[in-house]
Amino acid sequence: MIDLTALAAAVHLLCSSWQPWLVVVPGILLGLIVHAVPGLTTSMALAICLPLIPYMDFLQALIFMTAMYAGALFGVAIPAILLNVPGSAAAVGTTFDGFPMAQVGRHNEALGLALAASCTGQAIAYLLLLCFAEPIAAFAIRLGPPEMLVVALWGMTLIARLRGRHLARGLLAGVFGLLLGTVGLSVRGAARGTFGFDLLLDGIPIVPAIVGLFAAAELFNLVGRDYIVDDLTRRRVDAGRILAGMRDTFRYPGTLLRGALLGSGIGILPGGHAIANLLSYSEARRAAKDPEKFGKGDPRGIIAAESANASSEGGSMATLLALGIPTGGATAVMLVAFGMHNITGGPAFMRDHTDLVYAVILSSLAQVGILAVIGFGFIFVAGFVVKVPLRMLVPIVLALAVIGSFALAQNMAGPITLAVFAVIGWLMQRFDYPVAAVVVGLLLGRLTEGALLRTYQMSGGDIGYMLTRPIALVMLALFAISVALPFLRPARPQVAAGG
Amino acid sequence: MAATPARFTFRARTVVVDVPHLGFATAIAAWCAWFCQDAWRAQRDVENLIMILPASLLAVILYCFVAAGCVHIVSDPEQGAVAPRQPLAPGMARKIAGTMALLATYVVAGPLIGFDIVSFAYILAMLWFLGERRILVLLLVPALFCAIAIYCFNTILATPLPLLFFAGDAS
Numbered sequence: 001m002i003d004l005t006a007l008a009a010a011v012h013l014l015c016s017s018w019q020p021w022l023v024v025v026p027g028i029l030l031g032l033i034v035h036a037v038p039g040l041t042t043s044m045a046l047a048i049c050l051p052l053i054p055y056m057d058f059l060q061a062l063i064f065m066t067a068m069y070a071g072a073l074f075g076v077a078i079p080a081i082l083l084n085v086p087g088s089a090a091a092v093g094t095t096f097d098g099f100p101m102a103q104v105g106r107h108n109e110a111l112g113l114a115l116a117a118s119c120t121g122q123a124i125a126y127l128l129l130l131c132f133a134e135p136i137a138a139f140a141i142r143l144g145p146p147e148m149l150v151v152a153l154w155g156m157t158l159i160a161r162l163r164g165r166h167l168a169r170g171l172l173a174g175v176f177g178l179l180l181g182t183v184g185l186s187v188r189g190a191a192r193g194t195f196g197f198d199l200l201l202d203g204i205p206i207v208p209a210i211v212g213l214f215a216a217a218e219l220f221n222l223v224g225r226d227y228i229v230d231d232l233t234r235r236r237v238d239a240g241r242i243l244a245g246m247r248d249t250f251r252y253p254g255t256l257l258r259g260a261l262l263g264s265g266i267g268i269l270p271g272g273h274a275i276a277n278l279l280s281y282s283e284a285r286r287a288a289k290d291p292e293k294f295g296k297g298d299p300r301g302i303i304a305a306e307s308a309n310a311s312s313e314g315g316s317m318a319t320l321l322a323l324g325i326p327t328g329g330a331t332a333v334m335l336v337a338f339g340m341h342n343i344t345g346g347p348a349f350m351r352d353h354t355d356l357v358y359a360v361i362l363s364s365l366a367q368v369g370i371l372a373v374i375g376f377g378f379i380f381v382a383g384f385v386v387k388v389p390l391r392m393l394v395p396i397v398l399a400l401a402v403i404g405s406f407a408l409a410q411n412m413a414g415p416i417t418l419a420v421f422a423v424i425g426w427l428m429q430r431f432d433y434p435v436a437a438v439v440v441g442l443l444l445g446r447l448t449e450g451a452l453l454r455t456y457q458m459s460g461g462d463i464g465y466m467l468t469r470p471i472a473l474v475m476l477a478l479f480a481i482s483v484a485l486p487f488l489r490p491a492r493p494q495v496a497a498g499g
Numbered sequence: 500m501a502a503t504p505a506r507f508t509f510r511a512r513t514v515v516v517d518v519p520h521l522g523f524a525t526a527i528a529a530w531c532a533w534f535c536q537d538a539w540r541a542q543r544d545v546e547n548l549i550m551i552l553p554a555s556l557l558a559v560i561l562y563c564f565v566a567a568g569c570v571h572i573v574s575d576p577e578q579g580a581v582a583p584r585q586p587l588a589p590g591m592a593r594k595i596a597g598t599m600a601l602l603a604t605y606v607v608a609g610p611l612i613g614f615d616i617v618s619f620a621y622i623l624a625m626l627w628f629l630g631e632r633r634i635l636v637l638l639l640v641p642a643l644f645c646a647i648a649i650y651c652f653n654t655i656l657a658t659p660l661p662l663l664f665f666a667g668d669a670s
Contacts, residue, residue: 048656168564169524175558176527179534182551190542192551193534216602223594223629392636394598395625396644399618402606403648406614407658415606423599431520432584449550456549 002131003354010358013059020363023056023064028371031071032378035078035087041207041408042072042088043329050336058341059356063363065334066317070122070367072330073310074375077114081302082107082228082385083397085215088207089443090309093277095214096436097294097301104297105229107386108238111379112245113302115372117256120249121307123368124260125267125314130361134350136268136318139471145454146465146472148269152448154479155275157282159437169433177438180204181445187453199413208405208418209442213435215401216422219394221429228386228393237383242376248299255284255300259307266308267315273328274443276315280308317364321357322350504571513573521569528562531555597628613663619645 014020034045046065053061076091081098094114101110129136159174183193184203194200222228229235249256259280266272266279284304285294294301316327324345326332338345343353350357385393405414428435459465466472504517535555538547587595605621622641631637649665652658 048658166565166568168561168568172524172527172558172561172565175554175561176531178554179531179551179558183534186538186542186547188542188544188546190538190547192538192541192547220595220598223598224588224591391626391629391631392640394629395622396640398602398625399605399622399644400648402602402609403614403618403652403660406610406660407652407656412610415609419603419606422602426595426599427523430584431523445550453546453549456545 006354009355013359020060024067027064027067028071031068032075035075046333053337074118081110084218089274093281093305100297108241109245112242114306115375116246116249117303117306118310119372121260121310125264125311129314149451150475173433174437174441177441178445181442208414209421212418212421213425217425220426259304260311263308263311264315267312273312276312277305277309280304515571517569524565531558614660615662
């Protein structure tokens with residue numbers, strides 16, 4: 001599977017000059033810092049750095065961008081854990097258990113867990129990419145709308161699992177989110193649910209909506225308190241406890257590995273990186289013997305979400321390098337960088353520049369180690385957020401979120417969405433609706449509609465068409481097993497007793 | 500937002516209704532129904548309604564279950580007096596309403612007037628509203644925030660923000 005000659009050439013490329021390595025630390029730091037601001041995204045940060053790309057050679061440019069991507073993938077976890085602010089859709093799953101851990105003074109451990117899970121997830125994904133780059137690409141090209149539809153349906157089961165204490169309220173919240181996700185222009189150009197505002201033709205801005213639902217709603221509840229962590233003795237930022245959190249990650253190898261494999265697999269699909277963390281969280285919760293602990297500060301929740309989020313980078317890089325197809329905003333910007341060097345990604349690139357591809361993968365593996373060190377220092381500084389009085393933190397975070405939302409949307413739609421969803425989020429919390437279910441619906445709404453529509457168009461409405469798609473059938477079988485397992489499990493002891 | 504449900508007597512039976520929750524659920528269901536109608540009006544074909552129509556119907560069905568849970572008929576007038584949710588701590592309703600109102604003002608005024616002056620005013624107002632009374636903190640925190648945020652967005656990130664005083668070349 002590995003072309004050893006190309007691998008040796010890649011090692012030579014990386015070791016013969018120190019120049020490609022110069023950009024790793026700034027790249028990781030930029031990625032980390034950008035995601036400390038709610039509303040800013042990896043693709044935005046990468047796009048901002050595009051003018052620098054012509055001044056770097058191609059390998060250096062790719063290393064710089066993957067370093068930024070790697071930093072950003074972990075960076076989103078920091079505000080998600082400390083403030084319940086998922087900087088992007090990729091960190092939504094991290095908030096479920098991260099913020100409850102922070103609230104009881106276990107922020108050090110939570111950040112350590114996230115860092116170790118993120119680094120391990122990335123390392124596994126890149127190792128997979130190194131060994132199976134070509135088979136992954138061959139597999140990715142056979143995935144189409146029916147397979148995406150199965151993935152989207154799988155993601156939707158999370159709505160039922162996040163239902164909270166009231167099934168009907170949870171499902172209503174999820175369906176509400178699904179419908180919100182389809183606001184805007186339909187595939188045939190019909191404007192739906194826009195109230196006549198042109199700003200909504202592209203749909204509801206997702207990131208401001210998520211920040212509003214999660215963060216602002218939580219911040220409204222915090223205005224009556226003095227600090228995020230009430231107990232003074234638990235407010236410390238402790239390197240030892242961060243390290244303990246990092247060590248704890250490896251106490252759950254199954255969760256870690258499942259998350260990394262799921263993330264790598266889902267990452268190759270368009271938009272997959274946004275739902276990889278949710279799917280992994282859902283599967284970890286399903287597989288757990290004590291699922292009721294999830295959502296209350298369970299380390300496995302953070303590990304599952306973060307390992308999948310980080311490893312989705314490897315999957316999306318496989319599609320980018322081998323097929324020249326971007327699966328999200330960040331890889332789309334990377335493709336622009338390819339164009340700046342007159343290089344076209346795809347099978348020809350893989351064949352003619354295998355050494356370059358291996359060099360990028362090897363440097364990304366090295367970046368994981370560098371990220372572990374820089375990330376540790378970064379979270380040590382970021383951890384001091386719990387020491388800031390909430391009367392200062394709340395207005396600063398809200399103001400940053402509003403400015404970030406404006407910067408992202410470049411119009412009033414961003415801040416207004418944030419404010420509207422903040423109020424909706426607070427009301428949902430107040431009436432015991434699971435906010436996370438709306439977010440899952442919002443993320444999956446357009447994805448599911450698109451996949452459903454394209455599957456319908458391809459099949460002409462004939463359900464038998466699915467039988468001609470073996471990958472979709474296998475995925476459907478796995479999905480069915482995943483849904484049925486929780487119902488089958490309690491029956492086992494009875495069977496045994498009966499036997 | 501009362502935590503105690505409203506009570507009505509009807510034919511010697513007491514009906515306990517969680518009016519705020521019922522109102523909220525009704526608002527969600529009404530929006531879903533309106534959205535479906537709007538999509539139907541925009542284009543009546545499978546491509547447009549393939550997901551919206553079934554999802555909206557499901558939302559209305561789920562709403563019926565939620566609404567039914569908001570209404571309880573009790574024979575004992577004392578029954579059903581339990582609050583459906585934790586009441587807000589004293590003064591919290593005022594603080595939350597104030598925070599929402601200030602956020603709404605900021606969201607509208609920021610892009611229209613300029614994020615520099617409006618951010619300064621918003622953070623100062625929020626600090627005061629949440630109990631900060633030290634003059635130095637009241638002036639220093641908003642000033643530092645504005646300086647750092649505007650420099651980062653406008654200069655480092657080259658993302659133009661509407662500004663009143665520091666527009667310069669970036670905007």
